[in-house]
Amino acid sequence: MSATEILREDHLHVKRLEHIIIKCYEALYREEDVPFSDIEKITMIITEFLDAIHHAREENSYFPCVGPSGDFEADVRKFLIEHEFGRKIAVQITHHLGKWKSGEEDREPVARFLRTYAIYLMDHLSKEDKFFDEAEKALDPAEEKEMSDYFLAAKAAAQRVDELVKEIDDLETRNWYRAEH
Template sequence: MNNIELLKKEHENIQRMLDVVHKASLDVLQNDKIDVDDLKKMVAFIRRYADKTHHGKEEKYLFKAMVKDLGGPAEKVIQGGMLIEHDLGRLYVSDLDEALDSFKEDPSVENKLAILVAAGSYEHLLRRHIQKENETVFTFGEKHLPEKSMERIEEQSQAFEADVENAAEREYQLQVLKELEEKYL
C-alpha cells in the first residue's frame, strides 16, 4: 500500500469515527444522560489518530512536498485550504472538549447544545475535507509530483508507520474505534 492509499485508508477509519460521533450526537440530543467518557474517547481518537497520525503525515510529508515542488497551484490549495481546514478541525475538537468539561460540571441544556454544535461542526467539516483530499488533492499530487518526491514521501511515511510508538498508538486507537462502533452503531 503506497502513501496515498494509506492516507485514503485512514480517511475510511476517520469516517467510521464520524459515524460514531454522529450517532453519539443523536443520543446527546435525545437523552438527558450523556456518556461524557465515551465522547472524551472520541475526542482522543480525533486528536491522536485523525490529527497527530493522519494530518501529521499529510502536513509533514505530502503537503510539504507539494508546496515545495509544485508551487503556486499546490500552495493555494494546501495553505489556503487544507491547512486552514486542519486548524479549523482542531478548533472544533477543542470546543467539543471544553463543552464536555462544562457539561460534566453543569449538565445544562446550554452545555448540551455546545456539545452538539462542536461535534456537528467537526463532522461536517471533516466529511467535506476528506472528499476534497480524496478526489482532488491526492490526485493532483500523484499526477504532478516528481517520482523522486513520491519516493521520499513513501520512505518518510514508512518510517513513521514502522516506529514502535506510532504503531502502538495507531493500534490502540483503532481498537477504541471498534469498541465505540459496537456500542453506538
C-alpha cells in the same frame, strides 16, 4: 503501501469516526444518554489520531513534498487552514464537555460542536481524497517511497493508530451507537 495509500487508509478510519460522531450528536439532540467517557474517547481519538498522527503526516511530510508541485500550493494552504479550524472545533467540544461534566447544562453545545466537527470532516475528507488522486500522480516514486518508509518507521505512531482503531471498534459496539432511529 505508498504514503498516499497510508493516508487514504487513515481516511477510512476517520470516516468511521465521523459516523460515530454523527450518531453521538444525534443521540444527544434526542436527549438520550451518551456516557461522558464515550464522548471523551471521541475527543481523544480526534486529538491523538486525527490531529497528532494523521494531520502530522500530512503537514510534516506529504504537503511539503506535493506543495511545490504543480498547482498544489493553494490546496495545501487551504488544508492547513482547515486542519486548524478542526482543532478549534475540537477544543470547543472538550471545553463544553468539561462544563457539562462539572454540572452545567452544556449538552446542546457539545452536540452542536460534534455536529460541526462531523460536517467539517465530511467536507474536508472529500476534498483531500480528490487532492490525493491528483497529488499521487505528481509525486516522484522515490518521494512516495521515502514518505511511506517514514510513516511506517514511526512505530510508536503506527502502534498508536492500531490502539485508536480498537477504540473506534469499541465505540461502534455502544448501545447509543447501534440504536436505530
